[in-house]
Amino acid sequence: MTHGTALITGASSGIGAMYAERLARRGHDLVLVARDFDRLKSLANRLSGDHGVVVTPLTADLTSAADLERVVVKLRDDAEISLLVNCAGIGPNGPLLGS
Numbered sequence: 001m002t003h004g005t006a007l008i009t010g011a012s013s014g015i016g017a018m019y020a021e022r023l024a025r026r027g028h029d030l031v032l033v034a035r036d037f038d039r040l041k042s043l044a045n046r047l048s049g050d051h052g053v054v055v056t057p058l059t060a061d062l063t064s065a066a067d068l069e070r071v072v073v074k075l076r077d078d079a080e081i082s083l084l085v086n087c088a089g090i091g092p093n094g095p096l097l098g099s
């Protein structure tokens with residue numbers, strides 16, 4: 001049984017990093033998306049060393065249309081990707097009704 005590759009946005013901290021850890025532990029190869037390359041690279045090295053999976057950092061600022069398009073192309077064209085975990089996002093910056 002193959003697990004396929006999981007693409008995780010917001011993978012370098014918080015909820016996304018936890019998904020990355022758990023999915024690597026289950027044997028998924030990973031594509032990790034966030035803005036800061038050094039943080040992504042350091043997590044990728046640790047997860048591939050600990051779990052023996054292939055981890056690819058993909059730097060992208062998802063507020064940039066050009067960067068977002070690179071992620072969309074990756075999702076569309078990489079047939080190994082079987083799972084998307086979309087953790088990068090924004091929370092409300094004011095009362096719910098107003099925002």
Ligand SMILES: NC(=O)c1ccc[n+]([C@@H]2O[C@H](COP(=O)([O-])OP(=O)(O)OC[C@H]3O[C@@H](n4cnc5c(N)ncnc54)[C@H](OP(=O)(O)O)[C@@H]3O)[C@@H](O)[C@H]2O)c1
Nearest residue numbers: 010011012013014015034035036061062063088089090091
């Ligand atoms: N923590 C909670 O209890 C909780 C509860 C409900 C909802 N949420 C929502 O869940 C999401 C993640 O929360 P979290 O606590 O895990 O946040 P976090 O620890 O701040 O992690 C955010 C992740 O997203 C990346 N990121 C931020 N802006 C980005 C951008 N423009 N393009 C690409 N990547 C970006 C960050 O890396 P870089 O800075 O390197 O880009 C980081 O990897 C947020 O939308 C939050 O509002 C969180």
